[in-house]
Structures are given as C-alpha cells and as structure tokens.
Amino acid sequence: MTATLEREQQAAPMAPMHRKTKVRPYSVFRVIALTLIVLTFIAPLVWMFLASLKTNVDIYDSSKAFIFTPTLDNYDTVFGRANYFQYILNSFWIGFASTGLSLILGVPAAYSMSRYVMKKSAAVVLLARIIPGVSLLVPWYIIFSNLRMVGGFEVLILSHMFVSLPLVVYIMMSFFDSLPLELEEQAQVDGLTPIGAFLRISLPLSVPGIATAAILSFIFSWNNFMFALVLSGAETKTLPVAIFDFVAYASIDWGGLMAAAVVVTVPIMVIALFTQKYIVSGLTAGATKG
Known part of the structure; x- marks a missing residue:
C-alpha cells in the first residue's frame, strides 16, 4: 500500500514554480508619468477648494496649507x-x-x-x-x-x-x-x-x-x-x-x-x-x- 502511494506521488506532475515577474522600465515610467499628469491637473482644484474654506490671512500663510480651521464665510459671501x-x-x-x-x-x-x-x-x-x-x-x-x-x-x-x-x-x-x-x-x-x-x-x-x-x-x-x-x-x-x-x-x-x-x-x-x-x-x- 505504501509503495503504491509512493509511485502515485512520483507520477503526479510537479507543481509549477512561481516565476518572478520582471518590472519593465517602461511600465514604471508610465506609472510615474500618469501620476505626474494627474497631480498636475488635480493639485490646482484641491488648492482652490481648500482656499475657499480659508480666510484671506490663512491663504497667505504657507504653514496652514492643509491644517487650518475651515470656515464657510466665503460661501456666505457668494450666495x-x-x-x-x-x-x-x-x-x-x-x-x-x-x-x-x-x-x-x-x-x-x-x-x-x-x-x-x-x-x-x-x-x-x-x-x-x-x-x-x-x-x-x-x-x-x-x-x-x-x-x-x-x-x-x-x-x-x-x-x-x-x-x-x-x-x-x-x-x-x-x-x-x-x-x-x-x-x-x-x-x-x-x-x-x-x-x-x-x-x-x-x-x-x-x-x-x-x-x-x-x-x-x-x-x-x-x-x-x-x-x-x-x-x-x-x-x-x-x-x-x-x-x-x-x-x-x-x-x-x-x-x-x-x-x-x-x-x-x-x-x-x-x-x-x-x-x-x-x-x-x-x-x-x-x-x-x-
């Protein structure tokens, strides 16, 4: 019985080895280029939206680019x-x-x-x-x-x-x-x-x-x-x-x-x-x- 199991295990195909996929330089360049393009278009929109929630003093303060106290006074002025x-x-x-x-x-x-x-x-x-x-x-x-x-x-x-x-x-x-x-x-x-x-x-x-x-x-x-x-x-x-x-x-x-x-x-x-x-x-x- 044991010999039969050993023969079956030897006859069974070996599990395929996972090959390491090589990262092509072109793929890396494409990802970086797309990321830069997206950031180029999105960054002004993000800055515009954040600035609409700031006071004029906070807008000129570079230390409050992302961390600030939001206000809706500007939208109150608009509407x-x-x-x-x-x-x-x-x-x-x-x-x-x-x-x-x-x-x-x-x-x-x-x-x-x-x-x-x-x-x-x-x-x-x-x-x-x-x-x-x-x-x-x-x-x-x-x-x-x-x-x-x-x-x-x-x-x-x-x-x-x-x-x-x-x-x-x-x-x-x-x-x-x-x-x-x-x-x-x-x-x-x-x-x-x-x-x-x-x-x-x-x-x-x-x-x-x-x-x-x-x-x-x-x-x-x-x-x-x-x-x-x-x-x-x-x-x-x-x-x-x-x-x-x-x-x-x-x-x-x-x-x-x-x-x-x-x-x-x-x-x-x-x-x-x-x-x-x-x-x-x-x-x-x-x-x-x-």
Whole structure:
C-alpha cells in the first residue's frame, strides 16, 4: 500500500514554480508619468477648494496649507451678499438657449454639407472656428449698441452661438460622414423623401454625436468670459463675469474668489463626469467610415 502511494506521488506532475515577474522600465515610467499628469491637473482644484474654506490671512500663510480651521464665510459671501443664484440662472439660460439654437441650425446644416459635399460651405465653417472671437468684439459692440441690444440675453446668446454653431457643424459633419449612405437610399426606395430619411434614419443614429456637440457647446457657454464681460448688463451677468467682482483695484478677496470659482467649476465637473461616455463615443464615432 505504501509503495503504491509512493509511485502515485512520483507520477503526479510537479507543481509549477512561481516565476518572478520582471518590472519593465517602461511600465514604471508610465506609472510615474500618469501620476505626474494627474497631480498636475488635480493639485490646482484641491488648492482652490481648500482656499475657499480659508480666510484671506490663512491663504497667505504657507504653514496652514492643509491644517487650518475651515470656515464657510466665503460661501456666505457668494450666495448671501453677491446674489449668485441669479448669475447661476443666467448662465444656465444662456447656455441652454445658445446650445439649443446651435443644434437646431447646425445639425441640418452639417447633414447637408456631408451628403451634398459642400466644400465651400465647410471651408466657411472651418474659417469661423479659426477666427478668434476677440477680433469681433468691437464690431459686435458697435452693431448691437446701435440696435440697443447690449445688456440683453439675446446678444449673449447670439455671441455664444458664434463659437457653438461651428462646433456643432464640425462635429456632426464627421459623424454624418461615418453613417452608411445605403441606409438612406434604402429608405428612399421604400418611399421616404430625403427629408424623411434624414428625420427617421440619420437623425436617430446620430444621437451620440448630437449629445457630444451639445455637451461641448454648453461647457463653452458656461465658461465664456470675454463675450459676457463686454456685452452683458447688470441683470444678465453670468458666473464668470461675477467672479471678476472679487478683484478690486487695491486688493483681491481670494477667499471669495476661490468660493465663486468652486461654484462655477462643480456643475461642469458633474456634467463631464456623468456624460463622459457620450463625449468619447461621439468624438470617436466619426473616426471610421462604414
């Protein structure tokens, strides 16, 4: 019996030895590089949030960078005495209105340029994306002043559309180029008109691209400072312009400035967090055709 057990143990395969895995220099470099990149982007946000909980004296004190007595006085200044709820509503309204109008005009325009190969029109759209917005501020101000529109919501929505509309057209053209033309041709054979094929076939398939264009357009409108600074009024002031109120001639209220910056940043971060998959899928959808 004992001899049989010994033969079975000898016949049994040896357990594999665990080999030591060698750490490649490239893997170490990649981890270090990613860590540095993440810290580069996160460190200013962390400093901004911590500074919003400090007094101006603590902000200038380097020994209280992380250990300090937090206070909410800066947020009380922002929401209590600075009327920031109205500025938040203004930013949301201008962002939604400019984005919605840009989609209504830009999606059909992008479809037409894609399907009918309008190279000259596409060049104009590209030119509109290249032209810096600051070069148009003075002409816009003169024109809208003569029309008595400066300080209203209409002029801010139109000025934001100058960038958001070419952005929508640029993204949607690439997306429509990636959609098979045979689907629309088959729909027209079945009795649909070209407009019907666009509404029933191409438009539902382009939802990821529309979501991407809408999100990016809204983010641009929310963060825009230059147009709102020149063309807005006391009742139409947006959040980025309202932040500028904490910068005085002789001093800067750093605590209030950082609290207001947190108020501006948090909604965009939440939107980007929950919509990142739509942004990635929409931007990569036009990378391949067919």
